[in-house]
Amino acid sequence: MAWSCFGEVANLLANERLSGLAWPLAKLSRTERPLSRTPSSAASSFSANAGLRRAARWLRFPPGFGILFDSPTRWRLLLCVVGAVSTALLDMVGVSALVPLMQLLTDQPRDSGALGLISPVLGNAVSDTQLAIVISAVMTGAFVLKSAVSISFQWWQRGFLAEQETNTSARLLTGYLGAPYAMFLRRGTGEFMRTLNEAVSATYGSVVTSSLNVLAESATLIGLAAVMVVASPVAALAALVWFGLGSFVLQRALSQRSRQLGRLSLEQGLRTFHAVVHPVGGAKEIMLRHRAQVFVDELKEARRASARTGLQQSFLSDLPKHIMELLFVTGLAATTVLIFALDPSGNALVTLALFVACATRMLPSLVRITTATNAVRYGMPSTELVVADLHEFTTPLAPAPGHHFPPGDIRVEDVTFTYPASTSPALEDFSIDIPWGTTLAVVGPSGSGKSTFVDVLMGLHSPQSGRITVAGVNVRDDLAAWQSGIGMVPQDVWWVSDTLAANIAFGVPPEERDQKRLLSAVSRAQLTDVVEALPQGLDTMLGERGSRLSGGQRQRVGIARALYEEPTLLVFDEATSALDNLTEHRVTQTLNALHGQTTLVVVAHRLSTVVGCDQLVYVEDGRIAAQGTFEEVRQVSPEFARLVELGSLEAWEGSDDA
Known part of the structure; x- marks a missing residue:
């Protein structure tokens, strides 16, 4: 488990082109939302020596790092490695200083073991007391320096990761806002909130941070293990096999469940979001119908399920501590017997003291590694969501244009548009000319394609066939300039x-x-x-x-x-439906005053707003069923004539398109 995170960092420092993301992409291809495209070369262009590349291919690692960090920030990840190794080296120095100190305390000859290396440096004139003071000072200094380095490193690392978390949320939102508008019709608000907040936080809080913690603790373990191997190879290998096997079995037992809990947590977070938003948004109707208890019960159940998941994850996080303590006690007892059996002389006590010091320092690291690895598994579903969206939504935001599209006559030519999840077109062979400065009214039953037409006209949807031109120029040639000159008044103002x-x-x-x-x-x-x-x-x-x-x-x-x-084009999408008669009359006067100054397209709910329009189209099933002035359409369209007789469009249910 510890080696997997070493493999990830090795990969980040060594990958070329797509090699660093090969495993994450394969992993993500088995999730509910597979990646729709390969990562850009800019996200995986860092390279290093061949040895690191071989290690990266051989070792497993958590998915997502290669897209979460760009090339410049990977150098900062290298500093994380340097900090971890530096802390481990200082740990080694501090613990190693215990060996000559124990030799002095057990009255062993000064020319043997570690003392034999130190004494010539300090000189034979130095007394045992002075030598003990020097060794103790070195050991204390190493631990003090290690603590200072560790604190400073942790502060820097957390600031770095907080910055990356912010940048990732911004990258996601940039990708969403640069995506086709139809994507917003497929996804709910809760999904965006979950990915931008919970999933990104879990990615950095659980996966990235925990992986780096595993890296740091693993460096410490390797350093201390090296000290133990030098002191007593057989006993050290036996102890390492014991702890390693126990950790491996524990990790295998917990990893799958941690991942399942992570996926449940995401689902329950979305459920809780809806359980809060729905009653708040519909408070008026809920109070009138006295249905509050239903929504209270839904929230209680959502929170209860979330609490159960949190309880299980908390238990799995605490369990390694107790298991590792049991392994520590039994392993230390067995190692003590083995050390004295291998070396019954006075050196055994020195070796045992060293092993106890190393094991005492290694135990918290082992616990933290196991806990952090569980946290990585728990956060994997969140990372998969974030990484999948980072790969799918890569279109950069278009810069704000410095000009509007030149005004002119609008021509819609044989436009056909089908929504991604639909099999039948919402607009089919839709054609109309809108002279500059005139007013076009669009009426029709619910689901007929009125709002889809204005969305396509505004460039929010790209038609599968046909085109829209202004003064003969395709609006797609400079879409940003075209959209910057459009003013839209929706039915529900945001x-x-x-x-x-x-x-x-x-x-x-x-x-x-x-x-x-x-x-x-x-x-x-x-x-x-x-x-x-x-x-x-x-x-x-x-x-x-x-x-x-x-x-x-x-x-x-x-x-x-x-x-x-x-604007050069002003679109009213059911914009006067909630106005009182006096205000509607005033707004209609405003529209009349704009005649000739800008082109107006009015999706009408109330006929009183479109009586004076230059032309009117009656839309049915995505096609223009009738076209002309108000009176001309009434003459040729029985459906529209009936609406005129009724005096309003209240028989319809709004302007939402299918």
């Missing part, structure tokens, strides 16, 4: 826990906000009265999900956010 100004100038640092544009957006979104009523105006903290505002006010903030960007 909030950050910050000021009203921060939610309007979304993602813009305070020092870069344009106050003139901010006030203009507030005015055009009919939000001035709301700002004036707030105690601190635009600087008022709104709380989570904008809880201080009404539903209609929150949607007006969404409109102001879209207008702040001064």
Whole structure:
């Protein structure tokens, strides 16, 4: 078990191209979420001597290190090795100093054993007392220096790993935000939270840190074992076989269960997250229906299962200490008999004292190695999640463009789009021309493809066939510039826990906000009265999900956010569905005022907002069923005509696409 972590560090220092990740990739290919691509060469380009490469291929090691650390940071891992070896050498010096000291205490000749090496250096005129003082000072100094080095090394190592943990979370979030938008439709919030928080923390807290701890403790064990072998080879080998065999059997017995508990912990963490989020998000309905006890019971069961898993892991972490203490007592007794049987002279007492000192120092290391190895196994499922996502989501974030896409007529040509998990297209042969400065209304039943169309139009989905052009230029040629010129007002406005100004100038640092544009957006979104009523105006903290505002006010903030960007294309996706009649009328006036200044696409829920649109398309099953002005579509589409007669679209269930 200890050697596996030596193999990992050896691999990190020795791998070339993909060789360092061959084993992790093979391991991950057997998990629930296999890797979809090979790692980049930048993540595994470090090389060293052939001996380390051979060791890396031969030894097993925890997966994930090769992608978690890039080439520059692997040099810092080398410092971890240096720190571990330095601490082990100081341990060896301190314990070895016990041999000549015991020789002095047992009145052995000064020209024998270790004393025979030290005495000529200090001179024969030095008395036994003076020699004992010198040896004791060396031993004390070695242990003091070892403690200082160990403390400093641990402080540096923990800071280094904390930095890497932060960087890994940032790399994951960068990869997620650079991934296709459809990925966010497949995964739930809980999965992202689990990977970014729990899985990353477990990767560094359990796998990486514990692996480095095994490395450090193993270096100490090897050094002390070398001292024992020099003192009494037969007794040392017997003791090492005894402890090694016991540790191996113990590790084999615990490793599989630790890994299972690690996987359970991830699943239960996700279950607990949902058990908390669901009742908090639905508190109003839960209170009205008096169903709180159901959700309380769900949380209790989730926490109980999590506590059981934690209890078992805690027990497995403590068990090695008691087993190793038993092995220590029995092994020491047997070694004592063996030492006196091999050397009945006075040297046996010196050897025994050395063995006791070494064993006393080795016991905590053995316990820590076994405990740390269990922690590595426990954290493996988390590491597999993190490593799989680091490999899958590698697209870097596109830099913010310094310009908008030039305005012009929009042409959607034969666009077909199918969601990854679907077999039937959400849009099929969808074609429409949208002249610059006009307003297009998109209506249709739930699941017809309205929101999918605007998502494709905004470049959030890449169609399997067809294209979208502006003034004859494909928007995919400069997608970032195209998207930077789009303002979107969704049905449910997303909030950050910050000021009203921060939610309007979304993602813009305070020092870069344009106050003139901010006030203009507030005015055009009919939000001035709301700002004036707030105690601190635009600087008022709104709380989570904008809880201080009404539903209609929150949607007006969404409109102001879209207008702040001064877009060339403004998309309203059911944006007026929660507005009162007066506010809706004002917003409609705002839309009318924008006519000719920007292109508007309105996904409509209420017909009153689209009566005056330049053109209207009625969408069914991902196709345009009717197209023209409001009156023209009413004449040719019985379904739309019926909705006009009803006077609203309340018969539909929103705009969610299948």
